[in-house]
Amino acid sequence: MPSPVINGLSVDVEEWFQVGAFEKVIARAQWDGLDSRVERNVRAILAMFAAADVKATFFTLGWVAQRHPALVRAIADAGHEVASHGWDHQRVFTMDPAAFAADLARARDALEQASGQAVTGYRAPSFSIDARNPWAHDVLAQAGYAYSSSVAPIVHDHYGWREAPRFAFRPLATGALLEIPVTTAEIAGRRMAAGGGGFFRLLPYGVSSWAIRQVNAAGRPAAFYFHPWEIDPDQPRRNDAPWRSRFRHYTNLAVMAPKLERLVRDFAWGRMDELAAREAAWVDSAPAPLPAAA
Numbered sequence: 130m131p132s133p134v135i136n137g138l139s140v141d142v143e144e145w146f147q148v149g150a151f152e153k154v155i156a157r158a159q160w161d162g163l164d165s166r167v168e169r170n171v172r173a174i175l176a177m178f179a180a181a182d183v184k185a186t187f188f189t190l191g192w193v194a195q196r197h198p199a200l201v202r203a204i205a206d207a208g209h210e211v212a213s214h215g216w217d218h219q220r221v222f223t224m225d226p227a228a229f230a231a232d233l234a235r236a237r238d239a240l241e242q243a244s245g246q247a248v249t250g251y252r253a254p255s256f257s258i259d260a261r262n263p264w265a266h267d268v269l270a271q272a273g274y275a276y277s278s279s280v281a282p283i284v285h286d287h288y289g290w291r292e293a294p295r296f297a298f299r300p301l302a303t304g305a306l307l308e309i310p311v312t313t314a315e316i317a318g319r320r321m322a323a324g325g326g327g328f329f330r331l332l333p334y335g336v337s338s339w340a341i342r343q344v345n346a347a348g349r350p351a352a353f354y355f356h357p358w359e360i361d362p363d364q365p366r367r368n369d370a371p372w373r374s375r376f377r378h379y380t381n382l383a384v385m386a387p388k389l390e391r392l393v394r395d396f397a398w399g400r401m402d403e404l405a406a407r408e409a410a411w412v413d414s415a416p417a418p419l420p421a422a423a
């Protein structure tokens with residue numbers, strides 16, 4: 130039997146109140162006064178991964194690392210990769226290159242101090258690298274990142290870069306920086322982000338497992354992600370958010386943990402930096418097309 134394709138497993142480490150869905154009803158200045166849930170949720174995820182003997186990547190906000198350095202150290206000490214999710218979840222296309230470079234540096238400093246590990250991977254908040262800001266990959270390369278997993282090659286109401294490749298590619302003409310887009314599936318002629326988030330939590334387990342099987346059957350790895358708040362049905366409720374945001378945020382929180390336990394057992398998983406190294410070798414052997422010039 131051929132060995133299974135090893136997929137990339139990742140957790141975007143942020144508080145329940147730091148999501149784009151609540152951006153308009155919760156100001157950053159209020160964050161420190163809200164109920165912090167990230168510590169207990171990430172500890173539960175670490176226990177789940179330990180029970181399944183799985184290693185993963187935790188794309189962590191610098192804001193969280195500054196307030197919970199022992200948690201970040203525990204992630205690293207358990208053999209997982211600590212990578213960057215930026216400082217405070219500012220979408221990249223709302224910044225200019227200098228502000229983005231400063232956001233990256235501030236987050237990396239907090240993450241490296243807490244983890245004792247070098248940070249070489251980055252995930253943009255809300256997949257906010259797209260046709261609007263291709264310069265972001267230049268800034269990442271200049272800062273010495275090995276890989277980014279920040280592009281959703283789809284059309285979505287909040288994000289997406291439809292013309293981007295579905296699998297790993299080198300976004301710059303020179304340099305080694307690799308971009309690993311979130312996994313997509315083609316369903317009824319529409320391409321959807323099938324690598325986690327609402328797709329995994331809101332739809333039946335069989336839809337996500339089908340999508341990952343399709344990708345793996347073609348010999349390609351999936352890149353999957355979820356958030357600590359998604360396994361937390363007891364988090365505070367915000368009834369002042371738009372109904373669509375509330376639906377996306379609160380549906381199926383109680384079934385998420387058992388669903389994830391199933392997912393980590395049904396497929397082979399590993400850290401994103403290790404996936405990036407394997408994907409770099411794949412890109413070099415079968416060059417993928419560059420994204421269309423913006």
Ligand SMILES: [Zn+2]
Nearest residue numbers: 141143254255
């Ligand atoms: Zn995020």
